[in-house]
Amino acid sequence: MSDTPLLDAITGPADLRELDYEELAVLAGELRRVIVETTARCGGHLASSLGVVELTIALHRVFDSPRDRIVWDVGHQAYAHKLLTGRKQEFIHLRCSDGCSGFPRREESPHDPNNPGHSSTSISLGLGMAIARDLEGEDFHVVAVVGDGALTGGMAFEALNQVGHLGRNLIIVLNDNGMSISRNVGAMSSYLTQLRLNPRYMRVKDEVKEIIESVPFLGAPTDRIIHSFKERLKNFLIPEFIFEELGLQYVGIVDGHDIQAVERDLALAKLTEGPILLHVLTRKGRGYAPAERDPDLFHGIGPFDLETGKSLQKPESPSFTATFGRVLCEMARSEPRLVAITAAMKLGTGLDDFARLFPRRFFDVGIAEQHAVALAAGMALGGFRPVVSIYSTFLQRAVDQMIQEVCLQNLPVIFTLDRAGLVGEDGPTHHGAFDLSYLRMMPNMTLMAPKDQEELRDMLWAALEMEGPVAIRYPRGLGSSREVADEPRRIEPGRAETLKEGDVVYMLAVGRMVDVALGAAAILEGRGLKAGVVNARFVKPLDEVTIAALAQRCRVVVTIEENALMGGFGEAVAALLHKLGSSCRLLSFGLPDRFVGHGKVPELFRIEGIDADSVAREIERALHDDPGGR
Numbered sequence: 001m002s003d004t005p006l007l008d009a010i011t012g013p014a015d016l017r018e019l020d021y022e023e024l025a026v027l028a029g030e031l032r033r034v035i036v037e038t039t040a041r042c043g044g045h046l047a048s049s050l051g052v053v054e055l056t057i058a059l060h061r062v063f064d065s066p067r068d069r070i071v072w073d074v075g076h077q078a079y080a081h082k083l084l085t086g087r088k089q090e091f092i093h094l095r096c097s098d099g100c101s102g103f104p105r106r107e108e109s110p111h112d113p114n115n116p117g118h119s120s121t122s123i124s125l126g127l128g129m130a131i132a133r134d135l136e137g138e139d140f141h142v143v144a145v146v147g148d149g150a151l152t153g154g155m156a157f158e159a160l161n162q163v164g165h166l167g168r169n170l171i172i173v174l175n176d177n178g179m180s181i182s183r184n185v186g187a188m189s190s191y192l193t194q195l196r197l198n199p200r201y202m203r204v205k206d207e208v209k210e211i212i213e214s215v216p217f218l219g220a221p222t223d224r225i226i227h228s229f230k231e232r233l234k235n236f237l238i239p240e241f242i243f244e245e246l247g248l249q250y251v252g253i254v255d256g257h258d259i260q261a262v263e264r265d266l267a268l269a270k271l272t273e274g275p276i277l278l279h280v281l282t283r284k285g286r287g288y289a290p291a292e293r294d295p296d297l298f299h300g301i302g303p304f305d306l307e308t309g310k311s312l313q314k315p316e317s318p319s320f321t322a323t324f325g326r327v328l329c330e331m332a333r334s335e336p337r338l339v340a341i342t343a344a345m346k347l348g349t350g351l352d353d354f355a356r357l358f359p360r361r362f363f364d365v366g367i368a369e370q371h372a373v374a375l376a377a378g379m380a381l382g383g384f385r386p387v388v389s390i391y392s393t394f395l396q397r398a399v400d401q402m403i404q405e406v407c408l409q410n411l412p413v414i415f416t417l418d419r420a421g422l423v424g425e426d427g428p429t430h431h432g433a434f435d436l437s438y439l440r441m442m443p444n445m446t447l448m449a450p451k452d453q454e455e456l457r458d459m460l461w462a463a464l465e466m467e468g469p470v471a472i473r474y475p476r477g478l479g480s481s482r483e484v485a486d487e488p489r490r491i492e493p494g495r496a497e498t499l500k501e502g503d504v505v506y507m508l509a510v511g512r513m514v515d516v517a518l519g520a521a522a523i524l525e526g527r528g529l530k531a532g533v534v535n536a537r538f539v540k541p542l543d544e545v546t547i548a549a550l551a552q553r554c555r556v557v558v559t560i561e562e563n564a565l566m567g568g569f570g571e572a573v574a575a576l577l578h579k580l581g582s583s584c585r586l587l588s589f590g591l592p593d594r595f596v597g598h599g600k601v602p603e604l605f606r607i608e609g610i611d612a613d614s615v616a617r618e619i620e621r622a623l624h625d626d627p628g629g630r
Helices: 013-018 021-042 046-051 053-062 079-084 122-136 154-166 187-197 199-214 220-237 259-271 289-293 320-334 352-357 369-381 392-407 435-440 453-465 513-526 544-553 569-580 601-608 612-625
Strands: 069-072 142-147 171-176 249-255 276-281 338-342 362-364 385-391 414-418 446-448 470-473 497-500 505-509 531-535 538-540 556-564 585-591
Touching: 013 053, 021 046, 021 053, 021 079, 021 259, 046 053, 046 289, 053 079, 053 142, 053 171, 053 259, 069 122, 122 142, 122 154, 171 259, 249 259, 259 276, 320 338, 320 352, 320 414, 320 453, 338 369, 352 362, 369 385, 369 392, 385 392, 392 414, 392 435, 414 453, 435 446, 435 470, 435 538, 435 556, 435 569, 446 453, 453 470, 497 513, 505 513, 505 544, 505 612, 513 531, 513 556, 513 612, 531 544, 538 569, 544 556, 544 569, 556 569, 556 612, 569 585, 585 612, 601 612
Parallel strands: 069 142, 142 171, 171 276, 249 276, 338 362, 338 385, 385 414, 414 470, 446 470, 505 531, 505 556, 556 585
Antiparallel strands: 446 538, 497 531
């Protein structure tokens, strides 16, 4: 680790006020070195954290955290915040089970007032804290730091509407780097670009203000004329100055890498009555050349070579994400009605090639998952075949639209849920732990989970032939397939696949838990027990015929899923066995009724008891407790 004498001397935010601006510039460099070196070793969200180093220093010099609340939107840009609030030692093990989270966590520090993880939430949370403050008669400051990408989310505008209506003291810092994960899209992004790139507006605005303020008071009619002139000039230069129209005072644009300038405007914001928005311009990836050149790649990255920025991971097989992207392009060539929709996740969901090859059939809606689903419904009503690709954890935000707009009308929309199950180091806000539960309850929904990349290919083609809504969920990273051929195999809807015959016990596994089941079967076979393995494939509809036959042949049926047990696959099988009047014992493995922490996926599997050793051990114990089991 680099020598960082200034950072080493920081025990908390108050220490920053003892440094002059030359020392602060050196400190910013030390912060960046620690962030880059740690992320190179542990992986993480690099580019966004590098972009807000100076902004974070200024925030902690001007405001008195934790008394004042600094609310980060999403939170993946908070690495400097963690380092400046006494967590340097924990930061060395960033995103490991024995280190600090990659996101703010109330459990870690009083300087983290909330646990963020999804976008467009900080203004709502900040306003809630401000209202609570006022109701209690307290006088601390609340600062909501929101990215420009988050303003593509409707929730941010719902909050801004309420902020302007209530007029509470709330400081909103708009961290504008022109990006969310992928490049920002939409009218709001274009609007902010106008503000960033139109110095004429800022110059003329200041000049008009000086002229108007120099006019002596001539009565109400003159005031109205001057106000009308201001509005017409403003609308001529920048259509709809939206923040002021919503009732916020707007200050900007300030260079987010100039600590002194940011401090000056933040200090003024502290003295302002009512809500105020400070527009700060930053550069994602600043200070590390590879991240500046390719901020998309370095938004969230695994371990990489510090000198070159190249990934240290050498995959020997295509990932689920890459397989999805390639197969969807093949499908689009044969089906001209197929369109792809994502929510600011073009690269993360593997749609970059699709966007390049079929630009008129690709739609990135920004961080607006609800809109993405309703948009797909509209396209389906128009005769097209939409594929909506969103991370499992983020699709939770659009459950209502999936039910009301898609399932209620039985529309042929295909949902592909990347990052399903445990995602590892990103932790509880990003684990796709609930999709089997929330998708199972939706009438007309067909729900599938592939055991490997080849089966993902097969399921995508099968989904295209189905009439109603279909969801396919798959994990982050690699599967067991080394290669994925172009030609799909036919999958019969609602039918499971028996991979290994057994006698007294059969395991029904979902998705990548099939590999866990096969591993457990091998362990049990080494101990003289023949355990069968069935790849469930369909969580809805269940293969009732196969499950009923297994229940008649064996003593113990085992379900294994990478999803919350509450409402998941195991509960569906339990309900079926109850309906059948089966006396077969059911043993269910899955995620507990609590939020799973962060760490490497194999370690989390072991902790939660869904690895092969744990499954085999519990099956042996169940059979030992049941005298009729052997």
